[in-house]
Amino acid sequence: MEHAGEHVTDGQTLVAGVDSSTQSTKIVVCDAETGAVVRTARAPHPDGTEVHPDRWWDAFEQASSGGILDGVAAVAVGGQQHGMVALDETDAVVRDALLWNDTRSAQAAGDLTDELGGPSAWVDAVGLVLVPSFTVTKLRWLAQHEPENAARVARVVLPHDWLTGRILQQGNGFEQWTTDRGDASGTGYWSAATGDYRPDLLERAFGRDLAVPRVLQPYEAAGHTSDGMLVAAGTGDNMGAALGLTLHPGDVVVSLGTSGTVFTPHRSAIRDETGAIAGFADATGHHLPLMCTLNAARVLTAAASMLGVDLAELDRLALQASPGAGGLSLLPYLDGERTPDLPDATGTLSGLTRSNSAPENLARAAVEGMLCNLVAGVDALRAHDVAVDRVLLIGGAAASRAVREIAPGLFRAPVVVPAPAEYVGVGAARQAAWALSGEQDPPTWSLDVDSEYAVAAGDAEAHAAVVARYQDLLGRTHGGA
Ligand SMILES: Nc1ncnc2c1ncn2[C@@H]1O[C@H](COP(=O)(O)OP(=O)(O)O)[C@@H](O)[C@H]1O
Numbered sequence: 175m176e177h178a179g180e181h182v183t184d185g186q187t188l189v190a191g192v193d194s195s196t197q198s199t200k201i202v203v204c205d206a207e208t209g210a211v212v213r214t215a216r217a218p219h220p221d222g223t224e225v226h227p228d229r230w231w232d233a234f235e236q237a238s239s240g241g242i243l244d245g246v247a248a249v250a251v252g253g254q255q256h257g258m259v260a261l262d263e264t265d266a267v268v269r270d271a272l273l274w275n276d277t278r279s280a281q282a283a284g285d286l287t288d289e290l291g292g293p294s295a296w297v298d299a300v301g302l303v304l305v306p307s308f309t310v311t312k313l314r315w316l317a318q319h320e321p322e323n324a325a326r327v328a329r330v331v332l333p334h335d336w337l338t339g340r341i342l343q344q345g346n347g348f349e350q351w352t353t354d355r356g357d358a359s360g361t362g363y364w365s366a367a368t369g370d371y372r373p374d375l376l377e378r379a380f381g382r383d384l385a386v387p388r389v390l391q392p393y394e395a396a397g398h399t400s401d402g403m404l405v406a407a408g409t410g411d412n413m414g415a416a417l418g419l420t421l422h423p424g425d426v427v428v429s430l431g432t433s434g435t436v437f438t439p440h441r442s443a444i445r446d447e448t449g450a451i452a453g454f455a456d457a458t459g460h461h462l463p464l465m466c467t468l469n470a471a472r473v474l475t476a477a478a479s480m481l482g483v484d485l486a487e488l489d490r491l492a493l494q495a496s497p498g499a500g501g502l503s504l505l506p507y508l509d510g511e512r513t514p515d516l517p518d519a520t521g522t523l524s525g526l527t528r529s530n531s532a533p534e535n536l537a538r539a540a541v542e543g544m545l546c547n548l549v550a551g552v553d554a555l556r557a558h559d560v561a562v563d564r565v566l567l568i569g570g571a572a573a574s575r576a577v578r579e580i581a582p583g584l585f586r587a588p589v590v591v592p593a594p595a596e597y598v599g600v601g602a603a604r605q606a607a608w609a610l611s612g613e614q615d616p617p618t619w620s621l622d623v624d625s626e627y628a629v630a631a632g633d634a635e636a637h638a639a640v641v642a643r644y645q646d647l648l649g650r651t652h653g654g655a
C-alpha cells in the first residue's frame with residue numbers, strides 16, 4: 175500500500191478517480207478545474223483470473239485508508255472490463271468473478287458464435303467477435319459448468335459497476351445497480367451502435383433472463399454517499415484512460431499494463447469481422463475501437479525472471495542488442511492470447527542459434543515480441559482508415575526505456591510518453607468533475623508530456639523486417655490466426 179500527496183490549497187474543489195484494474199487499485203485525487211494530481215495511493219490485488227470482488231473492496235479500503243478521499247466532492251471508478259460479477263437476489267456475490275483474462279469460456283465463445291451464425295452475426299448485433307474475455311461467454315460457461323451457482327444468479331454486473339455500488343452502499347446512497355456505455359459495450363449483450371441491451375443474447379447465453387444495470391449517461395451521477403460525495407457513472411479502464419488523456423485526431427493510445435491495448439476515440443462504430451478491433455463505446459458518448467492482448471507488461475517481467483535480472487537491466491540488455499535480436503523471436507503468448515484468439519497458446523522462442531544465444535537478444539526479443547502483437551492492432555486501425563499520427567504510450571511498462579526507444583520503429587509512428595500518471599484514474603476523476611459540473615462537456619484538462627521518441631533514422635527497414643518476421647512466425651506456428 176502506497177500513499178503520496180501534495181498540499182491542497184483552500185477553495186480547491188477536489189475530485190477522485192479509482193482505477194480498479196487487474197493487478198491493483200490506484201486512487202488519484204485531482205483539482206477539478208485543472209486536473210492537477212494532488213494525491214495518489216495504490217494497493218495490490220491478488221493474482222489470478224478469478225477473484226472475489228471483496229478483494230477489490232479490500233484494496234480500495236487500503237488505498238483510501240490514509241484519508242485520500244477527505245474533502246473530495248466527487249468520485250468515479252474506472253474498472254477492468256468484462257469481469258462477470260454474478261449476484262443473487264440479496265446482491266450477495268454468488269462466486270468469484272471470472273476476469274477478462276480468464277480463458278475457460280473459450281468453447282462457450284465458439285458455441286455462441288456458431289449458434290448465432292458466425293462472427294459477422296455478433297458484429298452486427300453488438301460490434302464484437304466473441305472471445306473468452308467477453309462477459310456473455312462467461313455466463314454461458316457458468317450455466318453449463320456450475321448449474322447450482324447459476325440457479326442462484328439474479329443479476330450480473332461488471333467490476334466497475336460492483337465497486338460503484340459498494341461505495342454507495344456504505345451509506346444510504348445506493349438506489350440501483352448502474353453502469354455506463356463504455357463498460358456495457360464489452361459485455362456481448364449491449365450494443366454501442368444502438369445504445370440498447372440485447373436481452374435475447376443474454377438469455378441465449380445463460381438460458382434465462384437476468385437483471386442488468388441501468389446504463390447511465392456519461393455525465394450522470396450514480397448517486398451520493400451519506401456524506402454527500404457524488405459518485406459518477408464510472409467506466410471501463412480503457413475508456414477511463416482515453417478520457418484522462420487529451421487526445422487529438424491522429425492520436426492512438428497504446429497501453430502496456432497487464433493487458434496490452436491499442437485504442438483511439440472515434441465518432442462512429444468500427445465494424446471488424448476479423449475480431450482484431452472490438453467496437454467498444456467510449457466514456458463521452460462516442461466510440462472507442464480497441465484491440466487487446468492478454469500479454470503485455472508481464473512478458474517483460476517473465477523475460478527478466480528468465481535472465482535473472484531486474485527490469486532496468488532488461489532494458490539495458492535489450493538496447494544493447496540490434497533490431498531483430500540476431501534473428502531470435504519470441505511469440506509472447508505466455509497466458510494464452512486474446513488477439514489473435516489463441517486461448518490455449520503458449521510462448522514460442524524461435525530462431526535460436528549458437529550465434530544469437532545471448533542475454534541481450536533474449537531481452538530484445540521479449541520487447542519486440544510484446545510490441546509486435548500490438549503493432550497488429552495499430553495496423554488494424556490503419557486498415558480501417560484511422561489516421562495514426564502519433565502513439566501515446568501509457569501503462570506500467572511505458573516506463574521501460576527499451577519499450578520507448580524500440581516502439582517508434584515498430585509502430586512506424588512517433589511515440590509520445592505523457593508525464594507518468596495513472597491515466598485510468600485521471601480519466602475517472604475527470605468524469606467525476608464532469609458529473610459535478612452539470613455541464614454538457616467534460617472540463618478541459620491539460621496533458622503534460624514527459625518525452626517523445628521518433629523513428630530512429632536508418633532503422634525503419636530493420637524494424638519492418640522484424641514485424642514481417644513475427645507475422646510469418648505467427649502464420650507458421652498458429653496458421654495465421
Ligand atoms: N519500468 C518498467 N518496465 C517494465 N514494466 C514495468 C515497469 N514498471 C512497471 N512495470 C509493469 O507494469 C505492470 C503494471 O502496470 P499497470 O498499468 O498498473 O497494470 P494494470 O493496470 O493492468 O494493473 C506490472 O506488470 C509491472 O511489472
Ligand SMILES: O=C(CO)[C@@H](O)[C@H](O)COP(=O)(O)O
Nearest residue numbers: 195196254255274431432433
Ligand atoms: O479486457 C480488456 C480490454 O478489453 C483489458 O484492458 C482489461 O480492461 C484489463 O485492463 P488492465 O488491467 O490491463 O488495465
